[in-house]
């Protein structure tokens with residue numbers, strides 16, 4: 474019999490017989506429950522799982538354990554087969570819905586289409602969308618500061634940017650918002666009705682349904698009809714969007730020379746190598762990339778702007794850096810290059826700091842396909858009264874990667890880990906962000922893009938989009954908070970920003986904007 478140490482790990486009492494601690498985890502705002510348990514129990518916490526789905530769940534921010542999970546041979550720790558199956562029913566057999574050799578093959582093709590060289594060819598699309606947002610905002614901001622929902626603006630610019638660099642089609646979401654409402658409602662339905670925050674009973678039915686424990690589809694439909702209907706409608710709407718993209722491109726013809734993600738995938742797949750995608754796999758990437766690359770960017774961007782409203786001095790210092798850069802590169806009509814964005818230390822410091830404290834995905838799940846031993850970065854005092862330097866875990870252990878707490882660990886970030894302090898990224902000596910202590914990640918030691926076999930393949934283009942949108946808005950507008958509005962992240966698989974006490978479907982980030990005379 475394989476040793477299993479999970480029962481020895483300390484953690485909270487269960488909150489409910491049906492949902493253990495899992496509903497509390499999903500229902501708390503801004504990952505508060507996960508961070509509070511991490512504070513009390515440390516980097517590995519034993520939670521009680523949903524009845525019938527998993528007895529225990531480990532909540533982990535410990536860097537050594539995470540390094541092991543992310544560094545294990547491909548697929549040993551991965552999304553559960555059930556999770557993959559529900560992605561498959563929503564999106565088709567795209568990258569986030571497959572595992573093992575299929576996943577490796579798809580990742581290789583997708584990664585080849587998103588290298589720094591390929592991204593260089595996509596910057597024009599990103600900047601065109603961003604410029605358009607800036608003009609439209611200038612028209613909206615005549616006179617004294619006016620209140621705008623910057624999540625809505627962020628969603629529209631991110632949609633225009635993504636559909637152009639990924640598929641070569643334009644939605645005109647900034648100019649004609651009414652035309653994309655139903656697409657935005659599809660995202661809202663997927664996040665609000667199918668994932669994360671809901672009532673305890675519905676959460677129980679949903680989780681047991683996804684885990685395949687439920688006796689019948691009729692049972693789910695009766696227990697949570699909204700979940701059921703939204704899943705079917707969303708999947709249909711995403712596949713319609715895919716059809717529209719393919720038809721629009723076909724009508725335009727001459728795609729071979731285009732430099733967008735979809736054309737690059739198609740080209741790579743025509744070459745007869747073992748790393749090619751079948752037609753249905755290419756088709757499935759459309760809905761998947763649309764979902765993975767849209768709300769993630771817009772939420773991150775709108776929460777960044779919210780931070781600028783909270784910290785006016787930081788906002789002004791960032792604006793001064795942008796203005797100085799503009800003078801350096803030739804003034805009003807000059808266009809920033811990727812090197813220009815990358816060579817602005819304060820822009821990148823503030824962006825990383827805002828992302829560190831506002832991860833759009835604060836937690837994600839993993840399950841192991843074979844038994845494993847997780848090393849720990851500090852000894853854990855087990856319920857057996859002994860110290861443990863590692864934990865043996867049997868096959869099918871469920872783990873929550875505690876991204877929010879990983880981004881705030883004092884042993885990694887220092888005693889001021891909870892504070893918004895962009896200066897930490899500017900230090901050259903006595904670095905507060907020692908890479909060797911973190912779980913091996915792509916962007917400045919923060920875990921927002923995750924690590925390991927499912928590291929976000931879009932992270933480079935996401936950073937470029939964020940840099941571009943930020944420069945345009947912070948240079949052109951003064952950003953002020955709306956008095957009394959406190960924005961939090963509600964967990965729906967990914968975060969939806971909402972104002973405390975005002976649960977608007979789809980979320981909102983209200984801010985005051987004033988156009989600057991430049």
Ligand code: HEM
Pocket residue numbers: 568569570580639761762765766767769770773833834837838921922923926927928929930931932934935
């Ligand atoms: C700030 C923006 C973004 C953040 C924070 C982000 C974060 C993440 C994270 C954490 C994952 C792993 C999820 C998991 O397996 O549990 C992921 C996966 C993924 N992301 Fe992103 N992402 C962002 C933008 C983008 C963009 C712009 C694209 C598309 C160009 C993209 C495409 C993908 C895809 C296709 C996957 C699935 C990868 C796989 O399963 O192997 N993401 N992203």
